[in-house]
Amino acid sequence: MGETTVLAVEPKQSELMKKIKDLLPEGGNLNMCLACGACSSGCPATGMEGMDPRKFVRLALLGQEEVLRSTPWVWMCTMCRRCIHACPMGVDIPQLVYLCRQTWAREDRPKGILGSCEQALNTPGNSAMGASSEDFKFVVEDVLEEVREGQPGQENLVAPIDKQGAYYFLNQNSREPVTEPDEMVPLWKILSLVGADWTYGTKGWAAENYCMFLADDDAWETVVRNKAKAVEDLGCKVWLNTE
Amino acid sequence: MYARWIREGKLPVNSDWNKDLGVTFTVQDPCQLVRKSLGNPVAEDLRFVVRSVVGDDNFIDMWPNKSNNYCCGGGGGFLQSGYSDERRAYGRIKLDQILHTKADYCIAPCHNCHSQIHDLSEHSGANFPVVHLWTLICLSLGILGENEREYLGDDLKEVGL
Ligand code: SF4
Ligand code: SF4
Numbered sequence: 001m002g003e004t005t006v007l008a009v010e011p012k013q014s015e016l017m018k019k020i021k022d023l024l025p026e027g028g029n030l031n032m033c034l035a036c037g038a039c040s041s042g043c044p045a046t047g048m049e050g051m052d053p054r055k056f057v058r059l060a061l062l063g064q065e066e067v068l069r070s071t072p073w074v075w076m077c078t079m080c081r082r083c084i085h086a087c088p089m090g091v092d093i094p095q096l097v098y099l100c101r102q103t104w105a106r107e108d109r110p111k112g113i114l115g116s117c118e119q120a121l122n123t124p125g126n127s128a129m130g131a132s133s134e135d136f137k138f139v140v141e142d143v144l145e146e147v148r149e150g151q152p153g154q155e156n157l158v159a160p161i162d163k164q165g166a167y168y169f170l171n172q173n174s175r176e177p178v179t180e181p182d183e184m185v186p187l188w189k190i191l192s193l194v195g196a197d198w199t200y201g202t203k204g205w206a207a208e209n210y211c212m213f214l215a216d217d218d219a220w221e222t223v224v225r226n227k228a229k230a231v232e233d234l235g236c237k238v239w240l241n242t243e
Numbered sequence: 244m245y246a247r248w249i250r251e252g253k254l255p256v257n258s259d260w261n262k263d264l265g266v267t268f269t270v271q272d273p274c275q276l277v278r279k280s281l282g283n284p285v286a287e288d289l290r291f292v293v294r295s296v297v298g299d300d301n302f303i304d305m306w307p308n309k310s311n312n313y314c315c316g317g318g319g320g321f322l323q324s325g326y327s328d329e330r331r332a333y334g335r336i337k338l339d340q341i342l343h344t345k346a347d348y349c350i351a352p353c354h355n356c357h358s359q360i361h362d363l364s365e366h367s368g369a370n371f372p373v374v375h376l377w378t379l380i381c382l383s384l385g386i387l388g389e390n391e392r393e394y395l396g397d398d399l400k401e402v403g404l
Contacts, residue, residue: 042313044313044314044316044333044334044336044337045333046334048329048332048333069253072326074323075319075321075324075326076324076326076329076330076333077319078274078314078316078318078319078321078333079318079319080274080278080279080313080314080315080318080319081278081279082274082278082311082312082313082314085278085310085311086311092247110320110323110325110326111325112320112322112323112324112325113320113323113324115323116323147388150388151386151388153386154386154388170350173354174357177352180393182300182388182390182391182393183375183378183391183393185388185390185391186377186378186380186381186387186391187377189381189384189386190245190254190377190380190381193253193254193257193384193386194248194253194254195253207354208354210320210323213319213320213323214320240244240356
């Protein structure tokens, strides 16, 4: 085979195009797109950056890789899956968006998402706000004490941390302990009232996972594994993600 | 889960607190919870909980809703992406949907949705309060503390204290 031939087909065989083709068996069949526009008419991101979901699918079909790889629109699609819900052919546009996010050089991806993922990787609690487990523990205990002392009827309220064998392992979004700790209390009260056996953990306690939005599979997996391990190590049965 | 606890009688919520006040609520179906995982049954449970807590007559649904609901625009990392203008433009549909219900409050049972809708409300000047479900459950049970009312409007700041 002459070198020119190889070069000629190269764009279609790039990793992105290969992955896009791999979408086919999962029902993400781009070829089945009827160009009906049902996806675009119900997508809040339609029109941004001159893009919409239907156009995005057509560009993929046409192998317009340059556009797919460079449009910031992939960061404006929330991967809410409303389009696929509406699509008569079940074309998986959010998955396509995810693959295109992956083609961005890591340092070019939105800084806020990147930073949140990095923070999560760097803290044992996987907190996207970089909150340490010691601080988390301190805040929880501090708030709990205040409620117990200050609110009649709540003397026996609990907020266990690292309680071995508890039934529920409760995640906590970092925003509360960091910026509005009192907002954690209502859920504690509800859990107490129903007699739920639950615990927070000093490891893997943060509910958020921005590595997924960053489209960084390895980092995402690292975070998820760390959280799953935290649940297992405490012998908890159910992993409870809050509201 | 809240729904199960209410049905089992473990969470004795009621809407008496809102009988005379008649404060109205609508609710956001989080994509993550409804369309992307548990589907319409969980959306029904969510409505059961909301109706139990705020009263049947005080709940106004958005349209479209449940699995066909519009995303608020806070998902997929949009909140952290730095594209704030685009994020708010995306949320315009959600904002209009909420305003159309004329409800006094919007309940957002997801962190992302809460942050996004709260921002939409403030930024647009509509200034309707956006609350977590746990806040209302505790309010209804008469166990909501004074410092746990950050997201309640002035009309409810004192209720059940
Ligand atoms: S709804 Fe489906 S078939 Fe219709 S244009 Fe969009 S992707 Fe194509
Ligand atoms: S998943 Fe993306 S493309 Fe599809 S409707 Fe949602 S925002 Fe639009």
